[in-house]
Amino acid sequence: MPAPAIHKGLAGVVVDTTAVSMVNPDTNSLTYRGYPVQDLAAQCSFEEVAYLLWHGELPTADQLAEQNAIERAHRILPHDLVLTLLALPESAHPMDTLRTAVSILGANDPDEDDNSPAANQAKALRLFAALPSVVALTQRRRRGLLPLKPRDDLGYAENFLYLALGSVPEPAIVRAFEASLVLYAEHSFNASTFTSRVVTSTLSDLYSAVTAAIGALKGPLHGGANEAVMETFEQIGSADNAANWLEAALAEKRKIMGFGHRVYKKGDSRVPTMRQALQVVAELRDGHRLLDLYEALARAMHAKKGLHPNLDYPAGPAYHLMGFDTPVFTPIFVAARITGWTAHITEQLAANSLIRPSSTYSGPAQRAVARA
Numbered sequence: 157m158p159a160p161a162i163h164k165g166l167a168g169v170v171v172d173t174t175a176v177s178m179v180n181p182d183t184n185s186l187t188y189r190g191y192p193v194q195d196l197a198a199q200c201s202f203e204e205v206a207y208l209l210w211h212g213e214l215p216t217a218d219q220l221a222e223q224n225a226i227e228r229a230h231r232i233l234p235h236d237l238v239l240t241l242l243a244l245p246e247s248a249h250p251m252d253t254l255r256t257a258v259s260i261l262g263a264n265d266p267d268e269d270d271n272s273p274a275a276n277q278a279k280a281l282r283l284f285a286a287l288p289s290v291v292a293l294t295q296r297r298r299r300g301l302l303p304l305k306p307r308d309d310l311g312y313a314e315n316f317l318y319l320a321l322g323s324v325p326e327p328a329i330v331r332a333f334e335a336s337l338v339l340y341a342e343h344s345f346n347a348s349t350f351t352s353r354v355v356t357s358t359l360s361d362l363y364s365a366v367t368a369a370i371g372a373l374k375g376p377l378h379g380g381a382n383e384a385v386m387e388t389f390e391q392i393g394s395a396d397n398a399a400n401w402l403e404a405a406l407a408e409k410r411k412i413m414g415f416g417h418r419v420y421k422k423g424d425s426r427v428p429t430m431r432q433a434l435q436v437v438a439e440l441r442d443g444h445r446l447l448d449l450y451e452a453l454a455r456a457m458h459a460k461k462g463l464h465p466n467l468d469y470p471a472g473p474a475y476h477l478m479g480f481d482t483p484v485f486t487p488i489f490v491a492a493r494i495t496g497w498t499a500h501i502t503e504q505l506a507a508n509s510l511i512r513p514s515s516t517y518s519g520p521a522q523r524a525v526a527r528a
């Protein structure tokens with residue numbers, strides 16, 4: 157009998173259907189519930205996109221108002237949670253703080269194990285509301301500052317920026333940030349979303365699935381790349397060093413963060429929109445040197461390897477110019493992706509089958525335990 161084919165990394169393996177989003181690498185397109193992501197980023201608030209991902213349709217004014225009222229009421233973190241997060245070592249990565257926060261919120265939720273659609277939707281909305289406060293806590297702690305009180309007179313993106321950076325920036329910066337959240341919200345069966353579906357498939361709870369997904373997103377081959385991109389720019393320093401730096405890095409067989417993608421081989425559908433947002437931020441925040449470096453490395457990478465940037469490539473420098481510290485970039489991705497993860501958790505539960513692939517054994521042949 158021929159050995160079964162092995163699909164390392166599950167590349168190209170179709171494991172289920174999804175109605176949440178569609179990635180089409182042939183046309184470089186991405187739709188959420190049928191709507192092109194570029195149009196959503198240009199025309200919708202992040203709150204509207206969250207509603208769309210969860211419920212399948214854009215909200216009416218009343219539906220949005222109802223969701224916003226609940227979201228704004230749940231922005232404040234429980235005092236005990238703040239104290240616990242502030243007791244973590246200052247050296248803890250903000251992703252660890254976020255993972256811990258979600259785990260603690262689960263442990264304190266009396267409905268943690270209620271997997272009904274209504275209970276899980278309520279949890280998803282509460283996490284969506286609370287995560288900016290956790291991300292902001294980590295950003296302010298890095299600067300020796302205590303958390304600020306959320307403002308319920310501000311929209312989601314404005315409040316997020318206010319909590320993290322201490323003031324609401326110009327509307328163009330808010331729009332650029334909000335566009336990044338929309339672009340980061342959902343991307344079919346990526347590694348972290350798949351992780352959340354694997355955990356959910358055992359009929360575990362939503363907080364466990366999200367905690368695991370945060371762990372998967374942290375890695376530099378996935379969400380952690382937006383931080384690694386900024387570290388790369390810092391190492392290179394200026395546009396004229398880009399080609400030489402790349403030559404040396406590729407000679408050492410290093411992966412260049414922010415380039416390449418498992419699904420898109422001709423370019424990431426979200427990059428043009430995020431590149432435009434980066435341009436807006438660079439113009440307002442004196443970022444022309446960083447933009448030159450961005451273009452120089454992208455040109456050199458295309459010439460050497462034929463690889464295109466992914467979303468993390470423009471998002472990293474954009475967050476830097478907005479004023480975030482590098483270790484806070486992937487936590488921002490979490491705050492956006494909580495929408496996609498929780499939409500997938502609901503979808504998984506609605507037609508569940510335990511996710512448990514097979515493997516081909518490659519260890520020693522069966523042998524006897526021989527004791528002297």
Ligand SMILES: CC(=O)SCCNC(=O)CCNC(=O)[C@H](O)C(C)(C)COP(=O)(O)OP(=O)(O)OC[C@H]1O[C@@H](n2cnc3c(N)ncnc32)[C@H](O)[C@@H]1OP(=O)(O)O
Pocket residue numbers: 165376377378379381410411412413414415416417418419461463466467468
């Ligand atoms: C939002 C997101 O999560 S997007 C992804 C963010 N991650 C990154 O930016 C990390 C850098 N990129 C990568 O490591 C990869 O491109 C991945 C992990 C994203 C996709 O990987 P895969 O689909 O498995 O592609 P794979 O690793 O097979 O790459 C094919 C070839 O291109 C090379 N390659 C792919 N990406 C890169 C890169 N960023 N730098 C250098 N070489 C690369 C591989 O070394 C491989 O070369 P080979 O055939 O000579 O061995």
Ligand SMILES: O=C([O-])CC(=O)C(=O)O
Pocket residue numbers: 340342343345346347378418419466467
């Ligand atoms: O789809 C992937 O593999 C990674 C990605 O771009 C995302 O999760 O946004």
